[in-house]
Amino acid sequence: MSTFSQSAFNTQLKKTYTWYTGGFLLFLFALAIAEQMGMSRTWIGYWFLFATVALYAGIGIMSRTAEVSEYYVAGRRVPALFNGMATGADWMSAASFIGMAGTLFLSGYDGLAFVMGWTGGYCLVALFLAPYLRKFGQFTIPDFLGARYGGNIVRTIGIIAAIVCSFVYVVAQIYGVGLITSRFTGLEFGIGVFVGLGGILVCSMLGGMKAVTWTQVAQYIILIIAYMTPVVWLGIKHTGIPVPQIAYGMTLQKVGELEKKINADPKELEVRKIYKDRADAANASLKDPAKAYADGKAKLEQNLSSLKASNAPADQITAAEKALAAYPKDEAAAKGQWTKEKGLTARAAPVRPHADPFPGKDEAARDLARLNFLGIVFCMMFGTAALPHILMRYYTTPSVQEARVSVFWSLFFIFLLYFTAPCLAVLAKYDMFSNLVGSSFASLPAWAAAWAKVDPSLLSISDINKDGIVQWAEVAIGGDLIVLATPEIAGLPYVVSGLVAAGGLAAALSTADGLLLTIANALSHDLYYKMIDPNASTTKRVTISKVLLVVVAISAAWVTSLKPGDILFLVGAAFSLAASAFFPPLVLGVFWKRANKWGAIIGMTAGLSVCLYYMLRTYPFFTNMGVPKMDLWFGLNPISAGVFGLPVGLLTIFVVSLLTPAPDKETQELVEHVRYPNLKAA
């Protein structure tokens, strides 16, 4: 500590990042000018992609290190403010950046479960974990479990749980990286994945936690500028002030009025009726598919032959031939089509009021929706307070007090984005209700025409009732559209769209960095160094970690290329598993001296098992594979399995600990040690 001055270091950091932010704004400005002078959109996309990835790699190279404490915990000198930014970037993934506003747009109030869950969890981090883990002051979360409960069994369970949750989560991030690079540069999905991966690896491999920390700070700055710019613009357009977050209440009211208007509009009713009729017809066909298939085919054939017999005009005959050719080849294909059409029931429903919590047809349905809302909030919060890649960040601050302050900054920086997302959803909805609905198909707003052409899964508009006017029921929107298209909706130049893509990329890369590091550290530090070869030299440990990082990254990219299904469920599963496995032993480890080894072993296993069991028996993906299906407990969805896993884990640790001998004196002293920031003799 003698040669190193923390305050000089802080000043230096502030200076560096101020310059960096200024430089980035200048870069934006230059690109904006280049666009005015005629630079093509593809080139703007390339510039953003390569300039930012090169920047992150550059920080990685500058921060390269082979020292253990630099590599694992960034030398423990990351000031609270900067650790807060790094945690923010680490925390906010592609799902938060791109998906969140879309979810809120589509599901209104009920989407706020994620907003609350992913912020409120930091209260638990601050009150129960961060300061104590910092005082403990080792390198990983299994480290703490191993030291507190003794023996390798607890550590092993910790390693497995850490790897499972982080791996599930990292796959979702790499998926996001591939999606963004391919969308904005035209590169293929696979190539996009590897460009992004290259950026991640150079950074985390060379400098471990040290490089990842300083890159994440840089990434936070980019992602927050990228998120705020279009929202502020749209806010000025609709509310008249540049801080729409505080003023969009009025816009929300106007959205409510427009919703009522839409639900009463006869043209809208007409479109919805068409959907309902189609869905009903599909339902009827599905009751006896064989007969319906034969009947449908016979009817078309009969129609064609009668047209031919009556010498109808040629175009009518071609139309009838086309209709016959388009008819499903066999019964199975027809079934598939009908099942799809059955889904139109959803689009036949009236618009749900945006601000209305827990909609449902009766009181019981509403209560169930409320229970599931709170279930998600619960799992996301306790999962937040148990995800190893986040908790690990609080090992890197210079002191316990800095760790406490650092949680404050973390949540503050996360809050900036999360309180903006609901605002963006409302503003975008208002814009679409007032500008898109009612416009004619011949002259759609420019952004709508463009996006409908680029990607029908994000936006498709079709004139169902053939009146030439857009009804809201005729518009189908994919959630990711909201953030991606906002710059164009707000009428901003393309350079801002590029900025948003760069922000999404920063969000995905930073989270992937942190997760990969967690996995590699669990393997190299906890498994190899602590359990297999405790005499390994420091160089060897760091080298092994770097090799593992590459192996893990490549296998994650491989899993990603298989495009495993429902990302939202995967993410939810990671949170539920983390909450069930880690939260009980970590918190009881600090707050209850009597908690012992056997309590932790059986408790963690019980929590994890209950959580896994519930998911396996209720989630359609597994039950379709042959796992016997069971009824939901209290109607709670499989994503909220942690609601059962966590209490079971807590209770089991409690009971088993009391039935087995108390931990030894050394362990009790460790608990006392972590409870006081600086325990001096009185």
Added chain:
Amino acid sequence: MQLSQRHEEYWRKNLVITAILLGIWFIATFIVGWNARALNDITFLGFPLGFYMSAQGSLIIYVVIIGVYALYMKKLDKEYNVDEGDLG
């Protein structure tokens, strides 16, 4: 090492502030969430209150909870002489 009475008292005070803040967290999260429908009948800053709380109000409360905890503990550390000196 043997903990002194002062040390025990410090830990008790820590537990009390933790419990109080956790209580506020619980109300801002679960009590507010449970009653979101009823709260929506009240208008606040132009928002239905239930929506406002989940989209903004509760989030602000979370930030404040963590800020208060950090400040309070800093004072408590000094008072009970368990602080870390001028580190950081």
